[in-house]
Amino acid sequence: MRIIFIGTGEIGLPALQALVKSPDHQVLAVVTQPDRPVGRQLKLAASPIKEAAFKLHIQIYQPEKISAPTSVAQMKYLKPDLIVVAAYGQILSKEVLNLPKFGCLNIHASLLPKYRGASPIHAAIAAGEKQAGVTIMWMDEGLDTGDILSLEAVTLRRHETTETLHDRLAQLGSDALMKALPLVAERRAPRVKQDKTKATVTKKLRKEDGHIKWDRPQREIDAHIRAMTPWPSAYAWVPQEKDLKMLKIFTTILSHRAKGKPGEILRVDRHGILVAASVGGLLLREVQIEGKKRMHAAEFARGFNLPVGLVLE
Numbered sequence: 001m002r003i004i005f006i007g008t009g010e011i012g013l014p015a016l017q018a019l020v021k022s023p024d025h026q027v028l029a030v031v032t033q034p035d036r037p038v039g040r041q042l043k044l045a046a047s048p049i050k051e052a053a054f055k056l057h058i059q060i061y062q063p064e065k066i067s068a069p070t071s072v073a074q075m076k077y078l079k080p081d082l083i084v085v086a087a088y089g090q091i092l093s094k095e096v097l098n099l100p101k102f103g104c105l106n107i108h109a110s111l112l113p114k115y116r117g118a119s120p121i122h123a124a125i126a127a128g129e130k131q132a133g134v135t136i137m138w139m140d141e142g143l144d145t146g147d148i149l150s151l152e153a154v155t156l157r158r159h160e161t162t163e164t165l166h167d168r169l170a171q172l173g174s175d176a177l178m179k180a181l182p183l184v185a186e187r188r189a190p191r192v193k194q195d196k197t198k199a200t201v202t203k204k205l206r207k208e209d210g211h212i213k214w215d216r217p218q219r220e221i222d223a224h225i226r227a228m229t230p231w232p233s234a235y236a237w238v239p240q241e242k243d244l245k246m247l248k249i250f251t252t253i254l255s256h257r258a259k260g261k262p263g264e265i266l267r268v269d270r271h272g273i274l275v276a277a278s279v280g281g282l283l284l285r286e287v288q289i290e291g292k293k294r295m296h297a298a299e300f301a302r303g304f305n306l307p308v309g310l311v312l313e
Contacts, residue, residue: 001081001102001185005058006031006066010048011166012086014174015107019084020056025181028078029059031066033089067093075099082184084177085139094141102184104139107173109166111135111151113194116144117202121162121169126227128219132156132165134173136180138191143201147191149183152176159251161229207232210248214263214312218254218280225249236263237313238289238306244313250286250294258282263312272297275312 003025005016019027030053035044046054053060063071066088072095075083083104085092097104110120112135124132133153140146152172156165183189210232212221225234229250237244258274258281260266266281267274273284288294289304 001025001181002079003027004029004031004075004078004080004083004100005049005053005086006083006088006092007049007086008033008047008089009087011109011170011173012049012107013052014170015084015086015177016049016052017056018174018178020058022178027056027058028080029061029075031061031063031071031075031088034062034064066090066096072096072099082181083139086173091141091143092139097139097141102187105149105177105180105184106135106137106139106144106146107177108135108137108144109133109169109173111153112137112144112148113196113199115200115202118204119202121165122205122227123200123202125156125160125162125165126223128223130156132169134169134176136173136176145194145196145199147193149180149189149191150176159226161226163230205232210234212236212249212312214275215278216262218256218258218277218282221277221282222252222254225252239310239313246290247312248288248290248294249284250288252285253283255281255283261311265306265308265310265312268298268301268306268308270298273301273306 003019005027019025030049032047032049035046038045050060061074076099080100082102083100085104086107092104111133115123131153133151135151136149138147138149154168154172180189210228212234228234233248235246235248238247255274258266258276260276262276262278264276265273266276271283275282275284284297286294287297287300
């Protein structure tokens with residue numbers, strides 16, 4: 001099939017690469033977001049999909065709005081049989097949805113209808129789900145509201161983070177897409193309506209969403225930390241004489257016997273930094289204070305004043 005691939009984030013890379021390698025399909029072009037400023041110096045950076053398309057010698061389009069008449073005309077000229085979308089960042093207009101012969105498929109990183117929206121992987125881990133997965137979905141004009149073609153599930157591991165689950169689901173999504181395409185070409189692909197009563201919508205995360213609330217049970221805090229890793233990063237504020245310093249927290253061990261005020265440092269030793277939650281506590285293992293590198297919590301504590309009894313905010 002003649003395919004236009006629309007995506008921005010890394011989660012779509014395995015699918016794009018699989019399509020290019022397949023003798024049964026031709027990737028006509030890639031549509032991705034314009035280069036955006038990143039980092040402290042705000043240098044323009046290409047999306048992972050653009051970088052991959054450049055290396056694969058695929059035509060690249062970067063419209064500010066994909067629904068703009070010029071953008072629609074460019075894609076229409078290519079005469080696609082199918083459009084495949086993965087983590088693009090814009091909702092497709094009716095004009096775009098109606099372009100391809102077979103319609104538009106979306107690779108969505110959740111088991112729809114649960115966790116529609118921008119941060120489904122974060123949401124599944126933060127909620128303590130036992131399973132996550134990928135949905136291959138027929139696209140409509142709504143936010144992840146289209147009919148389901150297929151669902152593929154995986155079991156979450158004990159120390160699963162958004163980073164590790166993202167990589168697993170990226171490959172799972174690619175495999176699911178490649179299994180779905182022959183069914184689409186033969187017009188045998190299922191269309192199952194979503195149960196709207198079971199739908200939940202996730203938001204685009206901001207830096208402040210990483211802030212840890214210590215007045216929650218240890219398991220909820222642990223899940224929050226793993227959900228925020230690697231971005232936007234879970235963090236607490238360390239009180240100093242004149243200000244607060246941000247302490248990012250990456251890995252922890254549950255401590256069921258810990259007792260203290262939520263956020264209170266109970267012990268600092270070679271094993272790490274033990275902090276109380278509303279129920280139990282967490283032994284911080286890997287941390288990063290602003291302006292420094294990521295390190296073991298015990299190493300950090302040796303060079304930074306963290307007295308027992310200090311309460312993290």
